[in-house]
Amino acid sequence: MKKAELIFIPTPIIGHLTSAVQLANLLVNRHPFLSITILIFKVPFPTRSAALIQSLCSSSTTDRLRFINLPEQPIPDDTKKTTILKPLVESQKQNVADAVANLTAVPDSPTLAGFVVDMFCIPMVDVANQFSVPTFVFYTSSASFLALLFHLQELYDGEFNHDMDQLLNSATEFTVPGFKNPIPRKIISTMFIDRETTEWAHYLTRKFREASGFLVNTFSELESGPITWFANQNLPPLYAIGPILNLKKKNPQIEETEREAILKWLDEQPPSSVVLLCFGSMGSFNESQTKEIADALERTGLRFVWSIRQDPPESVLPEGFVDRMAGIGKVMGWAPQAEILEHPATGGFVSHCGWNSVLESLWNGVAVATWPMYAEQQLNAFEMAVELGVAVVVSLDYSMMAEEEAAAAARLTSEKIEAGIRKLMEGSEDIKKAMKVKSAESKKAITEGGSSFNDLNRFINRVVHNINTH
Known part of the structure; x- marks a missing residue:
């Protein structure tokens, strides 16, 4: 069987990075022919999370999981904090392409099988396409929020003609795909706080449609409604693989x-x-x-x-x-x-x-x-x-x-x-x-035979099948 390599690109925010490392560990422990390289961005401002990032990077117990720190890139001085990830990800595309090219140039290196990118890093699908490999989104929020984003983006780009104010004012309650209960308009309003944030959210959602699948940190018994809705749409497949939790690792920020x-x-x-x-x-x-x-x-x-x-x-x-x-x-x-x-x-x-x-x-x-x-x-x-x-x-x-x-x-x-x-x-x-x-x-979901255990196996089989048939 061919050896396979996945490139992980997490967002350098603790909640996202921690979950990505947990998932990577889970995958390499599950499949003996799988290797993972995690590419780490440096954020261009001081952060109290640096110690935890260093701790995560040194936590690997196998040589099939490695970390590469990418060079820091400048971003515009006037960037808003709420959308700082947008220029940060764009600025790192060439660094990612260079790092992957170097990895694949090593003699007898595993076959590049795909990218697994954080939800905010979906623009990296453009880099994956350069290498003719699939991109999978590791979605660290709920299946219901992902379903809602697709629903709102369709409304926004369709009948409401890119007018979020009109969309938000069109009803006092909104349907969430797969929910039994409508949600108040005010709940959506808190998520779309200004035009720049709104445009970025819809841009990311459009890019999600270019992915080959979603690895979602949830389990089917928790979100059966949204997951069932998802399966009946013309969207990439969803793998419910959670809960992925960092239960045993100590936080170095705590004395x-x-x-x-x-x-x-x-x-x-x-x-x-x-x-x-x-x-x-x-x-x-x-x-x-x-x-x-x-x-x-x-x-x-x-x-x-x-x-x-x-x-x-x-x-x-x-x-x-x-x-x-x-x-x-x-x-x-x-x-x-x-x-x-x-x-x-x-x-x-x-x-x-x-x-x-x-x-x-x-x-x-x-x-x-x-x-x-x-x-x-x-x-x-x-x-x-x-x-x-x-x-x-x-x-x-x-x-x-x-x-x-x-x-x-x-x-x-x-x-x-x-x-x-x-x-x-x-x-x-x-x-x-x-x-x-x-x-x-x-x-039960993550134990052998459980719903998330089986969905993770489905994902691994897809990755391994892809490289063994090419």
């Missing part, structure tokens, strides 16, 4: 002494008594919203672990809060989220509903209170709370990307936060039972 201290504290708490509040690697609040959260926690009297991205975390808290909460709750910067969710003392999770966090909560059977912040998180929150019934609602349409005046109007009161946390921890037995079912399904 080991701090990690050990929080886990020791959790060991001393009663089962299911602690609520975790964590809002992702980029989620942050202004001082007034942080105060509302603090007031809510203090009034509940519940045990908590609260991850605050501001540095130091105590700088945005009400005076005396940390002292008053000593013994009841812990405030920290970066939190070992996966380990906290796995701990038996954890009974609930107030989450931004990033897709990795959704999958981690499902895996551990920990009920969620939704508080989305940006990107597609509002749709994830709706899917969890309304469509699947495995979450309570703090908010479905909060957005940290809103303009300052709108953000002030959208501030969640301590009363609303308190009510959501109390319902999560004290009154959500049906949700907790539903979560346990999904937890069992997520674990």
